[in-house]
Amino acid sequence: MKTLLKISWRNCWKSPLRTGIVIGSIIVGIWSSIFMMGFMDGMMTSRKNNVINTRLGHIQIHSPEYEYDPNILNSVKDREKVIQALENNPHVVGYTDRFVTEGVLKTAREQRGIKINGIDVEKDAATLLISEKADQGSFFGEEFKYPVAVGDKLAKELKLEIGSKVSLSLTKPDSTQTSKNFKVAAIYKSGDAAYDNYNIFVPKEAIYKVIKSDEPIVHEIIVKIDDIEKADEVKAELLKSIKSDEVLTWLEADPYSAYAEDSYGMMMFILMTVIIVALLFGILNTVIMSVLERKREIGVLRSIGMTKKKVWAMITLESLIFGLVGGPLGILTGWATTAYFGKYGFDLSSYGEAMEAYGLDTIVYFNIPVEYYFIYSFLIVIATVIGSLIPAYIATRVNPIEAIRSI
Amino acid sequence: MENVIETKNLNKVFGIGDLAIKALDDVNFHIQKGEFTALVGPSGSGKTTLLNMIGGLDEPTSGNVILDGQDISQLKKSEMTKFRQDHIGFVFQAYNLIPVLSAYENAEFIMLLQNVPAKERKERVYKLLEEVGLKGKEKNKPGEMSGGQQQRVAVVRALAAQPAYILADEPTANLDSKSTSDLLDLMYRLNQEENMTFIFATHDQRVMDRAKRIVYLEDGKIIKDEVH
Structure with a gap:
């Protein structure tokens, strides 16, 4: 495994520009989605707090x-x-x-x-x-x-x-x-x-x-x-x-808040899915190119005794390296940005009237539930493994004889 | 003498119907341990196909290939892969080292697949690299070595795994005269001193001159088998 990891790691960095672009795009993609999620969550939290503290309370009792x-x-x-x-x-x-x-x-x-x-x-x-x-x-x-x-x-x-x-x-x-x-x-x-x-x-x-x-x-x-x-x-x-008398929670008392909470969860999910799918295709594309460029090398590895399982593992590791380098960096930068704007706020006072029309504060304090980072990390690993499936399949289908014939 | 390779009524047909080409036509031959054999013949004579068969890389249309006492038609693909790893050493025309690994790492690669202990791997690789004149080049990547040096690493890679025999497909085709001569000297010496079995598919007269046995192929048939 150590040798496979060594080969995979070095193969990833054989073309530093290409690898840099892929990892960079993973970082930017994840960072921007975390930024957006932090912003949206901050707005939602701000609106929720506003609504609860000025209008609804947590529970209402009516006839x-x-x-x-x-x-x-x-x-x-x-x-x-x-x-x-x-x-x-x-x-x-x-x-x-x-x-x-x-x-x-x-x-x-x-x-x-x-x-x-x-x-x-x-x-x-x-x-x-x-x-x-x-x-x-x-x-x-x-x-x-x-x-x-x-x-x-x-x-x-x-x-x-x-x-x-x-x-x-x-x-x-x-x-x-x-x-x-x-x-x-x-x-x-x-x-x-x-x-x-x-x-x-x-x-x-x-x-x-x-x-x-x-x-x-x-x-x-x-x-x-x-x-x-x-x-x-x-x-x-x-x-x-x-x-x-009737007892209602704040979500029941204000259908718009309930709708906003639901749609917010859905938007977070959609945003995360879009980024993860883009990440998956980015990795898939890069690893496929890498495999096609190295068909002869893979054929030779097969001919000298490397099993299909090990070839599969080697390609999966290459894919994982992209995700495991880019993913944490993206999450880290996203977390740092969210933490900064969570503390100091993101000033949107130039859009003050529009913000107030929707019951929002003009300074948005970013916030992301911690579990989202874990979900994101898990999804990145899943995406990179899925992204490696097609390239790994192609790699295991390489015919050693063709590799030797192409010599 | 023990046969390390034996073929029985070996046939290989590519394509079907009117387009079928008989690459090997009822080939019967054997190679004994310690031979230094060249398979020669014009292009399309079947020497590479025969080499693929005895390398366990291709399956015959009919007939049997018995390698190191094992009829390989009985083996599953995964077993064949393991068999190649443990019994056959390959040396290719274009060296085919792993570009991202150093000379040392390339040389130990098959042993890693075989789970040979680290100490033993190190001993064998250093000894062989020294024998082939590559002492001090252990950390060089293939791109930092000449063609002759790369081919010597490829030979070390094949030898280090201690295979039953080594198949070399046009190993000197990309080498200059000096490198060819050095490589042949190396292989010949290993054959003489270690009793290592070598089978070459070649056009190169210099290889033929060194071979102890030359098997001539034409249209998929062995037409002459000379021992020098």
């Missing part, structure tokens, strides 16, 4: 009817029981209960359909980050009796600024309409333009006064837990005591 008919009457059915279940669960690190209904926001010139989020500011701030996203003003000071926080995009479109007066219209529990003037106390920027354009925030007590409700009405309880991976487990635990 079962709320998902299909989000009207004021479809509130959480057994709030006390839900709160008790949350208080008793060791994985729950925070929760906030919100009054959520659809309504209309009017200014002197325009009106918009919006979602009104009535929040308990302190409790909400302990669970989600939306109140920290105020770009102007704050959630909520003492200066206004009926304050409202609007999204940056909505504020721009309706030309609102701090102190602007707006009228909110909504349906009361008795199905009659009511309106109340609010003043813009904060303009927030969550990083998701579509969300900012649709969601406004008001203090829960203020909205209760508007609808003249003495009882707390809660439509949505947003829960944060200690580990995102335990969302399903915590949901199952909560469902043991919550019977009349």
Whole structure:
């Protein structure tokens, strides 16, 4: 084996330019795919964190009817029981209960359909980050009796600024309409333009006064837990005591996030497959050329007693050398790049608006799950072995007599 | 004397039907240990085909080839490969050393396939390289040696594995007079001193002049068999 390895290694380097190009292309291919994966994973993680920390939490609890008919009457059915279940669960690190209904926001010139989020500011701030996203003003000071926080995009479109007066219209529990003037106390920027354009925030007590409700009405309880991976487990635990309300994990509560997670996994797989297939054909092509150039040499090896198995092993080793030199270097450079941008971030602020439209941060911190490196390493070995099959087959078919005749 | 090679009613036909060419026609001959034999004849006379048969590289259309006491028609291909490795040494016209290996590594190559222990390999290779006048050239790659030197390495490669006999197909065709003379001296000496069996397929008069036995072939038949 040592001699076969020696022959294979030296044969690989007989044409340094060709070998250099093949190994270089393997390195660049793997590096670029890891870069892309790190970038994509970073964006996905950024979006996921944004969505969870500002909007969804890890778990949401609603009335079962709320998902299909989000009207004021479809509130959480057994709030006390839900709160008790949350208080008793060791994985729950925070929760906030919100009054959520659809309504209309009017200014002197325009009106918009919006979602009104009535929040308990302190409790909400302990669970989600939306109140920290105020770009102007704050959630909520003492200066206004009926304050409202609007999204940056909505504020721009309706030309609102701090102190602007707006009228909110909504349906009361008795199905009659009511309106109340609010003043813009904060303009927030969550990083998701579509969300900012649709969601406004008001203090829960203020909205209760508007609808003249003495009882707390809660439509949505947003829960944060200690580990995102335990969302399903915590949901199952909560469902043991919550019977009349619906418990959803963040992926269930936001179909777009679920779709993004699925499609991201698929994109990673496709990207990896494309690179591995390209690597396979690159190696296949090079080793076939090498075998065809050395047909006579291989014929002579066969004639002096080298078995087909050893010829096969020799060619497989040549193929493996390409993969085992190029693969780790590609992975190493890819890992180093990912680690760098994972620490310092990749600045995309020049594409800020486009990034925000998709709920993404303008600085992307690269990230790749460690298992991807192992999967990649495994696939490289498999690809190089597969890449050697045809050349090895050709090599073992070399007829020693033809080699001697060609002398 | 013991026969190391024996052919019985050996026939080889290439092609079929009207295009069939009889390369060997009922060849019966044997070679004994220690012979220094030249197979001669014009191109197409069948000498290379006969050499391929007795090298176990090609299968006869009919007849038997008995090598070192073994009828090779009974062997599977993998067994034949092993048989060649252990019993037959080849020296080719174009030397056919492995370009990426040094003289030493080329010379020990067949022994590596035979799993000969490292110490023994080293002893045999150094001794033989010294005998053929290549002491100090152990680390040279084929590309760094002359044709004569490469052919001597090829002879060492064949000899080091201690085969029953050595087949040499036009070994001097690419060599100048001096190298030819040196190589023939070497082979002749090994034949005389070590009783090594050599069979040449050749056109070269200088080889014929040294041969103890000359087998003449024409149209696939042995037409004359002379012992000098």
